[in-house]
Amino acid sequence: MxxxxxxxxxxxxxxxxxxxxxxxxxxxxxxxxxxxxxxxxxxxxxxxxxxxxxxxxxxxxxxxxxxxxxxxxxxxxxxxxxxxxxxxxxxxxxxxxxxxxxxxxxxxxxxxxxxxxxxxxxxxxxxxxxxxxxxxxxxxxxxxxxxxxxxxxxxxxxxxxxxxxxxxxxxxxxxxxxxxxxxxxxxxxxxxxxxxxxxxxxxxxxxxxxxxxxxxxxxxxxxxxxxxQLAPVLRDRAELLLSVGLVGEAFEHASKAVAAFRRDGRRLSVAEARLLLADIALHAEDWAAAGRHARAALAQFGRQDRQHHAALAKAVVLRAAVNAGRPCRLTDPDLDAMVTALRGRPSALVQAHLDLARLAVRRRQTARAGAHLAAAGRARSSGPATLRARGWYAEALLLERADPRRAAAAARRGLRILDEHHAALGAGDLRAHSARHRADLASLGLRTALTGGRPADVFEWAERGRASRLRHHEVRPPDDPELAALLPQLRSTVAELDRARLANLPAAKLEHRQVELERRIRNRSRLLRGSAGGVLDPVRASELDLGDRVLVQFIELDGALLALTLTDGRLDLRPVAPVREVADLLARVPFALRHLAKRPRPEIGALLRTTAGELDELLLPRCDRPLVVVPTGVLHDVPWSTLPSCRGKPVVVSPSATLWHAAATRPPRERTFAVASGPGLPGAEEEAQAVADLHRVPNPRDATVDDVLKALATATTVHLAAHGRLNPDNPLFSALSLHDGPLVVYDVQRLDQVPETVVMAACDVGRSVVVSGNELLGLAATFLDRGASQLIASVVPVPDAATKDLMIAVHRRLRSGLPAARALAEAQEELDQPNGFVCVGA
Missing domain, CATH: 1.25.40.10 (Tetratricopeptide repeat domain)
Incomplete structure (x- = not known):
């Protein structure tokens, strides 16, 4: 040159x-x-x-x-x-x-x-x-x-x-x-x-x-x-996913960001990403890991002379110590300097004031606690929805002892801000996981109501704590051509993968393609906005027309289980037991049912009877009347028909009393029936044909997902005899197996209308994944969200052969006009065989 x-x-x-x-x-x-x-x-x-x-x-x-x-x-x-x-x-x-x-x-x-x-x-x-x-x-x-x-x-x-x-x-x-x-x-x-x-x-x-x-x-x-460099994008996506409660995905992206920053030699960014890992650990309630990551980041920020970031790390160290109940080793001058340094970060500053208030309460510094809460409460007037809600939470804490009624009103304001904000989310997993922001407000309101001693107030706050179950209208993501095109690709890939596995052919490429398609479907759905009409106040106990039914609503607070019972307009509140004790008992039930279905043995039958008796004694009131059960946490998966006092008794399980009331008062549509079955279950086709003969409707051979979606969109009662799978890691890919592949939650979400009654004679699909705020994710929860009035399904795995007689007995009664809960209860009593089927809805 x-x-x-x-x-x-x-x-x-x-x-x-x-x-x-x-x-x-x-x-x-x-x-x-x-x-x-x-x-x-x-x-x-x-x-x-x-x-x-x-x-x-x-x-x-x-x-x-x-x-x-x-x-x-x-x-x-x-x-x-x-x-x-x-x-x-x-x-x-x-x-x-x-x-x-x-x-x-x-x-x-x-x-x-x-x-x-x-x-x-x-x-x-x-x-x-x-x-x-x-x-x-x-x-x-x-x-x-x-x-x-x-x-x-x-x-x-x-x-x-x-x-x-x-x-x-x-x-x-x-x-x-x-x-x-x-x-x-x-x-x-x-x-x-x-x-x-x-x-x-x-x-x-x-x-x-x-x-x-x-x-x-x-x-x-x-x-x-x-x-x-893609590391900053990974970090930003991790922070965003964490903001809506998707802790596992946030951790995955943040870990990749840390590795990429480290590989690129960007030491400032490594420390910042390490602090993000600490924040993720806080959300996962792993206080030890949060403190460890935050202290490591703090040391790096100190070496880098970055006082502002050091203050952020100190705030996480403080929060981890307060939540773990450990002494906070930061001195008062340290904490004051931390607050001063955080003034350019509104969200971090508000949370720091809340944590300092808790520390002051622990140290019996009442005036100092009040000053911190007052400072945090100023955030309620402006800023993003989550920040304003935290401000209302601080205001509610400040008023909790002096003026419980105003404290409850402040908590309601905070919840309404969050619910209106989250209603714009079109993706079910984002709405469900973002309910974690409600937890503190709902718990405070519930504590206030329990202190006041009025069961009606406790009932109201128990309902408010059930998050998006209080929407005016079901949330439906808008039609999206890209999502519509991806779902059939996933179906054909899964069907091809099943054939390859049956033939012992290499399947790694198909497995990779399935994972990639699921990722694209999930990510695409999260870009869509919801079409909800707003937030509905919870139903009052006095507004419920139960007839001869008894409503039992369960509440979990601070590790204890309580029950509200509504009988003939009278509300009673009673303690039940520690949650752990009930969970230990419940763990035995699916074990016993699985073994009895395979090979009845006297000792297993005795275990089931003993366990069911103990649960019955703890959970349910002594009465012979039909029940409406509103569960919480671990109780969502109880096979209620196995409890002695539920034998032959109609039991309806509903995610909230408000949802039950909405479904029970919905005008009925003219009843029409549809039936479909899936492959791979020897008795499914025979069961579906028997049900179809009862209702005098066709039983389509080799039913595809499109066949079933058409039936779901037009009939008022649909029976599905197919293999079902709850996906606990990705609940929106929970599926029913049909002849051209799986029908997943995303398919159901796209329907304009769903049946009033859905019967799923499939393993496990009555169960849902329970996330913060008693939010539910899965097929059953999605049918209810989309407007189904009732759903009959199993909350434990059931053998294919064991369902045929039960389903025929249920449908004989449905055809004669009996409500779904009574039809199921009478059929279960007639066959005298314990099973995991429940009626969910109304």
Whole structure:
């Protein structure tokens, strides 16, 4: 190369480092070698700068520092100052804050606004947010007077993130959208992806989960395509998933982010991601792990001289200690300094005040506790929904002893904010898991009601604690062509996989494709918004028309189980037992039922009778009347017909009294029947044909998912004889096996209408996965959510052969007009055989 062409090649490598750093690295290396061999110091300095800048963008920070230091030594004037700016960026990501500030301050004297903008970035990473914002504003004013659009784009992009953290969402979005426009005009495609990630962060902070996920998906695609760093996207997605209670998925993404940051040598980000792991451990109630991760992050922040981030770590250390009931080793001056440092992080500050209030109560510092609660309570007036709800929780705690009625009103306000916010989520798993935000408010209201001693108030708060069971209308995600196209692909893949396994053929590729399709379906569904009409106040006990029924509602609080019984308008409250004692008894029941179904043995029968008798004595009132049972926690999977006092008695199980009331008062539709069966169960076809003959309806051979969905959308009573599977790890992929593959929860969610009565003669599909707020996920729960009035299904595995006679006996009674619960109870008594079938709904 001639001298002029080497310098031009170095300039080209510098431009490429901004738009495609992965390609810039080898290009800059070639130019640097040519410049060095030709003794062209200016060209070599620029090539080394491009090389170091590209390496830093691709996460190879240690190598980047070496090349940028060489660029500084070789350069003069503005060229050296440009290299210092990029060196400062690399140094701050190695955790060398003081050295980074020295380099950038030297650059400010030469480059002015552009270097000041870089100093703002460094101050931001050090947690000095007010200083950073001042530098951003100063740099922006100067840059708008000039023509350096690239520098202006960088200022706007970085300032947008800072504004989002301060909850200035409109300003943040405005900055980022202008930065996006400039990046597109400048051809900076990788930066467009980084801005998409930042927009996802803004929406995450605002609480708009579908919008945040959409931005992060776009960011991952663009950044990945251009060889950029995906670790920040993993971290942001982990924080977002954690915000809606998806702890397991958040941990998976955060762990990958930690590994990627470590691999890229980004020590500042490693410490931040370690702190995120601590926060995830808090949500998982693993106080020891939370404290361990937070202390490790705190030590790293201390070495990096990042006082703001150290305050965040101290807040997690405090919270872990308070929740674990351990002494907090932080001194009062430490804690005061922590609060001061958190003032730019509203959510962290409010939680810190709440934790400090609990610590003060433990230390009997009443006035100090009140001051912290009052400070936290100020958040109730503005900000994202979850922040305002925490503010109302603080207000309720402040009023709990002095004015219980106002405390309860404050808790109601907080719950309504959360419920209205979460109703916009279209994905069932997001709605269900996000109910964890309600737990503290619901528990406080319940405690207040129990202290007041009025059973009607306890009933109200027991209902309020049942989360999204109080919606005006069922939530239905909108029609989405991409989701509609993915579901048949999943079905055909699973069907092909089943055939391969039966033939002992290699199945690894099909298994991988199934996992990938499930991931895409789950992620796509989370982008959709719900169509709920709002939140309904819970039904009052006095509004329930039970007829001759008795309602038993169970409540769990602080490890104890209580029961409310409503009989002829009279409410009684009684303690039941510790939850652990009841859970230990319940664990024996499915064990006994499984063994009795396979091979009846006297000792197993005796175990079942003894256990059922003990549970009956603990759980149910002595009466001969039909029951409506509203369970909680472990009680959702009780096979009630095995309890002695339920023998031959109609028992309806409902997730909430409000849901039961809505279903019981819904006008009935003209009764029509449909039947379908699935493959792989020897008795299923015979059972389905017998039921179809009873109702004089067709029994379609080789029923497909589309056949069954059509029946579900048109008939009022549908019988499904198919193998069922509850997926505890991914409940929305719980399935019924049909001839062309599985019918999953996502299929049911897309229906405009579901039957009034659904009978599922399948193993285990009456069970649901129970998550925070007594939220349920699974096929049975989804049918009820979509508007089914009652559902008959088993909560324990049942042999195929054992269901035929029971189902025929049930359908004879349904055909004669009996309600589903009575039909099931009489059929179970007629056959005199213990089983796990229950009637859920109304």
């Amino acid at each position: 001639v001298a002029g062409s080497v310098l031009q090649a170095a300039r080209d490598a510098m431009r490429l480092a901004d738009v495609d750093p992965a390609r810039a690295i080898p290009a800059a290396a070639v130019v640097a070698r040519h410049a060095r061999s030709g003794g062209d110091a200016p060209a070599e300095a620029l090539a080394e700068q491009a090389w170091g800048h590209a390496l830093a963008q691709c996460g190879q920070v240690d190598e980047a520092v070496a090349h940028l230091r060489r660029a500084v030594r070789l350069g003069v004037g503005e060229a050296a100052a440009e290299s210092r700016m990029k060196l400062a960026f690399a140094l701050v990501h190695r955790g060398r804050a003081a050295a980074a500030l020295r380099e950038v301050d030297l650059a400010v004297g030469v480059l002015g606004a552009r270097a000041r903008a870089q100093r703002a970035v460094i101050l931001y990473h050090l947690g000095r947010r007010d200083e950073a914002l001042a530098d951003y504003r100063s740099a922006e004013r100067a840059l708008r007077r000039g023509t350096d659009r690239l520098a202006l784009q960088r200022v706007l992009m970085n300032r947008g993130v800072l504004q989002a953290e301060r909850h200035n969402f409109a300003t943040a979005t405005r900055d980022l959208l202008e930065a996006d426009r400039l990046a597109r005009e400048l051809g900076r495609d990788l930066v467009v992806g980084i801005i998409a990630e930042n927009l996802g962060f803004v929406e995450s902070q605002r609480g708009d989960v579908p919008a945040a996920l959409a931005h992060l998906d776009r960011a991952e695609e663009i950044i990945g395509r251009h060889g950029g």
